[in-house]
Amino acid sequence: MSTPAKPVPYPDELSDAWYEATAAGRLLIQRCGACERRQFYPRARCVHCHADALEWIEASGRGRLHSFSTVHYTPNAEFSDDVPYVFALVDLDEGVRVSTRIAGATEEELACDMPVRVVFEAQGELTLPLFEPEDR
Amino acid sequence: MSEIRFPSGEVAIVGAYESPLRKAPGVHPYAIQADCVAGALADAGLEHGDVEGFATAVAFPPEGGDPMEIGEVVEYLGIEPRWLDSTDTGGAAFVSHAGHAALAIAAGFIDVAVVSYGASGRSSPVPAGDYNTGSWGPGAYEIPFGPSTVSSYALAARRHMHEYGTTSEQLAEIAVQCRANAALNPDARYRDPITVADVVESAAIATPLHLYDCCVVTDSGGAFVLASRERAERLSRKPVWMLGFGEAVGQMQMNQMADLTATAAVRSGRDAFATAGMKPDEIDCAQLYDSFTITVALTLESLGFCPRGEFGAFVADGNIAPGGALPINTDGGGLSSNHPGRRGVFAMVEAVRQLRGESPGATVEGARTCLVNGTGGSLSATATTILGV
Numbered sequence: 151m152s153t154p155a156k157p158v159p160y161p162d163e164l165s166d167a168w169y170e171a172t173a174a175g176r177l178l179i180q181r182c183g184a185c186e187r188r189q190f191y192p193r194a195r196c197v198h199c200h201a202d203a204l205e206w207i208e209a210s211g212r213g214r215l216h217s218f219s220t221v222h223y224t225p226n227a228e229f230s231d232d233v234p235y236v237f238a239l240v241d242l243d244e245g246v247r248v249s250t251r252i253a254g255a256t257e258e259e260l261a262c263d264m265p266v267r268v269v270f271e272a273q274g275e276l277t278l279p280l281f282e283p284e285d286r
Numbered sequence: 287m288s289e290i291r292f293p294s295g296e297v298a299i300v301g302a303y304e305s306p307l308r309k310a311p312g313v314h315p316y317a318i319q320a321d322c323v324a325g326a327l328a329d330a331g332l333e334h335g336d337v338e339g340f341a342t343a344v345a346f347p348p349e350g351g352d353p354m355e356i357g358e359v360v361e362y363l364g365i366e367p368r369w370l371d372s373t374d375t376g377g378a379a380f381v382s383h384a385g386h387a388a389l390a391i392a393a394g395f396i397d398v399a400v401v402s403y404g405a406s407g408r409s410s411p412v413p414a415g416d417y418n419t420g421s422w423g424p425g426a427y428e429i430p431f432g433p434s435t436v437s438s439y440a441l442a443a444r445r446h447m448h449e450y451g452t453t454s455e456q457l458a459e460i461a462v463q464c465r466a467n468a469a470l471n472p473d474a475r476y477r478d479p480i481t482v483a484d485v486v487e488s489a490a491i492a493t494p495l496h497l498y499d500c501c502v503v504t505d506s507g508g509a510f511v512l513a514s515r516e517r518a519e520r521l522s523r524k525p526v527w528m529l530g531f532g533e534a535v536g537q538m539q540m541n542q543m544a545d546l547t548a549t550a551a552v553r554s555g556r557d558a559f560a561t562a563g564m565k566p567d568e569i570d571c572a573q574l575y576d577s578f579t580i581t582v583a584l585t586l587e588s589l590g591f592c593p594r595g596e597f598g599a600f601v602a603d604g605n606i607a608p609g610g611a612l613p614i615n616t617d618g619g620g621l622s623s624n625h626p627g628r629r630g631v632f633a634m635v636e637a638v639r640q641l642r643g644e645s646p647g648a649t650v651e652g653a654r655t656c657l658v659n660g661t662g663g664s665l666s667a668t669a670t671t672i673l674g675v
């Protein structure tokens with residue numbers, strides 16, 4: 151049985167803008183014009199103060215590895231040929247947390263809270279912001 | 287709102303039934319569910335015509351079935367409820383249904399409600415992934431990265447290890463205890479005793495979680511019946527009273543979980559204890575949703591049965607074993623007995639059996655109170671209830 155294609159989001163105005171930016175090597179998060187706090191994932195209104203005055207800002211791409219798991223088995227067939235891979239959470243320096251994968255590093259090289267930086271990688275028609283250890 | 291109110295002791299669970307099935311290829315989930323509803327009504331001494339309220343969790347893709355719709359289930363069952371609840375917070379849903387039904391019964395809108403579930407998580411011919419959401423909208427920023435249910439829980443386990451020095455062996459103790467309880471339960475999926483070494487040497491699924499850190503996958507179902515005090519006191523079975531209730535949603539995708547080592551049970555448990563007017567040390571036993579060993583660990587801490595970061599010592603001291611301060615998952619739990627995909631209904635059924643002195647697994651002598659905590663999604667939503675006799 152052939153592996154199904156990787157999941158591609160159905161488009162909306164926010165995910166279109168976000169993935170257009172990743173394709174250009176930019177990682178976007180939202181900043182609230184009313185309360186000045188940042189948020190991820192992108193939404194129509196601020197999750198903190200509920201204002202609709204959100205603007206995109208570009209993240210530095212630096213952050214810390216909050217947690218990670220090496221996936222050896224997945225029921226999601228689109229990813230079953232990719233195991234083992236490292237699914238992870240990264241806390242960006244801008245104060246938001248993102249879901250991601252670690253590029254080109256094995257579990258032995260990783261530790262919670264270690265500094266990481268973004269690296270953009272193609273996955274089908276999408277460009278994904280993955281992360282790697284900063285000292286790489 | 288300064289004080290939340292719940293009809294503590296006004297509504298009882300008067301019937302309960304768990305399907306003995308664990309593998310049922312070729313059987314549609316509705317067929318399982320129909321048997322469970324009939325079984326629970328028979329246990330209660332009631333008939334289909336008595337069912338005024340009906341609740342089930344409706345969307346079943348993670349269990350390998352087509353999405354369900356509550357109207358189709360009602361149609362299949364041939365009942366005419368005037369009150370419906372299709373809240374689907376995954377494994378927590380059926381605990382939520384019990385709380386919602388109790389409020390509807392106490393308000394006088396209905397007198398009898400059935401909560402039911404049936405699924406073929408093991409044998410369904412319909413292919414399914416295990417994403418919690420679709421990839422249109424919020425899922426657009428997580429699903430392309432390849433999350434799985436196990437890896438999401440594994441992130442919490444890793445973080446707990448980092449913050450508190452927790453070990454795989456401490457998590458494994460939970461699976462070992464559930465298996466020991468399952469050994470007594472003739473219907474449990476797995477009954478052969480296991481050791482800590484068996485767990486930590488089993489295959490890595492998503493590190494740091496191993497195969498035996500994960501629940502079994504079955505085809506099964508269950509149901510229970512709630513009734514008003516007036517009705518319950520006219521029925522033959524010993525009423526098991528709803529004393530307290532709470533529910534809460536944390537997050538759906540893991541990047542929204544601010545603290546990976548505490549679940550929404552902090553809030554649902556707070557409300558359940560407050561409405562019951564009780565404290566953790568007044569609970570005789572508990573059915574804590576055990577999708578994974580880490581789920582139990584975080585739940586023990588989030589509900590306040592032990593301090594944050596200290597579940598390992600709590601478990602090592604024998605507290606969760608029969609005869610301990612808080613025996614849990616006395617039927618073997620999802621880790622060893624039964625878990626098609628949403629276990630909450632079985633946790634409710636086992637709580638009822640335990641308080642009637644009819645557990646098929648480990649008996650907790652003299653148990654008068656049992657706490658049930660459901661956890662759904664990826665540590666996403668919880669519901670907590672306290673039952674008593």
Ligand SMILES: [Zn+2]
Pocket residue numbers: 182183184185186187196197198199200201
């Ligand atoms: Zn704001």
